[in-house]
Amino acid sequence: MITITDQEFLQFQRFIYETAGISMSPAKKALVSGRLAKRVQQCRLNNYGEYFRLLTSGNDAAEVQTAIDLLTTNETYFFREPKHFDQLREAACKLRRSGQTFRVWSAASSSGEEAYSIAMVLADTLGDAPWEVVGSDISTRVLARARTGHYPLERTTHIPPDYLKRYCLKGTGTQQGTLLIERSLRQRVQFLQVNLNGTLPQLGTFDVIFLRNVMIYFNGDTKQQVVARVLSLLKPNGCFFIGHSESLHGVTDQVQPVMPSVYRKTA
Incomplete structure (x- = not known):
């Protein structure tokens, strides 16, 4: 298992805030690590820092959307409230x-x-x-x-x-x-x-x-x-x-x- 460092988590904190306006508390570190782990592996990267650099390179808009999809929480049901x-x-x-x-x-x-x-x-x-x-x-x-x-x-x-x-x-x-x-x-x-x-x-x-x-x-x-x-x-x-x-x-x-x-x- 690849572990995410505090510095790498801060990078993804900034990424999702600047992209979607979502503020992630430090308590979300495990969530970020868990949701992105497969993408890091599937992209054949060595760590979360390399994945962050891929997202911010401007060369892969589809991967940016994939990361957004993974990091946003979607909870709903019919006739809520x-x-x-x-x-x-x-x-x-x-x-x-x-x-x-x-x-x-x-x-x-x-x-x-x-x-x-x-x-x-x-x-x-x-x-x-x-x-x-x-x-x-x-x-x-x-x-x-x-x-x-x-x-x-x-x-x-x-x-x-x-x-x-x-x-x-x-x-x-x-x-x-x-x-x-x-x-x-x-x-x-x-x-x-x-x-x-x-x-x-x-x-x-x-x-x-x-x-x-x-x-x-x-x-x-x-x-x-x-x-x-x-x-x-x-x-x-x-x-x-x-x-x-x-x-x-x-x-x-x-x-x-x-x-x-x-x-x-x-x-």
């Missing part, structure tokens, strides 16, 4: 007769469970009215998984039974023990790679934005910058959802609290 989806349903109902396309952004969608949960609520609430869901993440690995809409059955326990019947297909034969999001619903969800720590692509504006359980990885300055970028795409009076363990205190004055972890953008 059910009250947020009640609020989403309420917001969608208010615009149902406006004729405008109701747009929602899952800004850290990971492997897609949040984005598909949103899509199920909108399909149920809005029916034939126009709506769109955009899911984004910095990790190409989890985005590839999200686009398939294919999940182990044990990950779907929080999906309401009615939604399971209407929007999900249970695998049989070689796919037994899995579930596939129904095709027409998958087609309404677009997944894009977006680095929230940099200039955002042209995504348009949104009626609702989910930015949940992301800010916990940022320091104060990065948190302010990311929230400002994201809120610039939220329409006035739009809803903004964050994680229950997160706070916007001292981060922004662009929104007003509606309930814990739910905010509305001031007009």
Whole structure:
């Protein structure tokens, strides 16, 4: 086993902060070592320092993305924080007769469970009215998984039974023990790679934005910058959802609290 030195860990600390805005504490040293060990070996390098030099050489963008994928944590599940989806349903109902396309952004969608949960609520609430869901993440690995809409059955326990019947297909034969999001619903969800720590692509504006359980990885300055970028795409009076363990205190004055972890953008 190749061991990572303190100096090498500091290099990767700086790498993931400068690339993705993620602040890693010294307690993450073992995590960094474990997640990158196979790449060091597969690239036939002698130590983590050589791997860091490969990443910063500017000669292998694909390897940089692989390292980002490995170092970012992606934890999610369907219908996480059910009250947020009640609020989403309420917001969608208010615009149902406006004729405008109701747009929602899952800004850290990971492997897609949040984005598909949103899509199920909108399909149920809005029916034939126009709506769109955009899911984004910095990790190409989890985005590839999200686009398939294919999940182990044990990950779907929080999906309401009615939604399971209407929007999900249970695998049989070689796919037994899995579930596939129904095709027409998958087609309404677009997944894009977006680095929230940099200039955002042209995504348009949104009626609702989910930015949940992301800010916990940022320091104060990065948190302010990311929230400002994201809120610039939220329409006035739009809803903004964050994680229950997160706070916007001292981060922004662009929104007003509606309930814990739910905010509305001031007009």
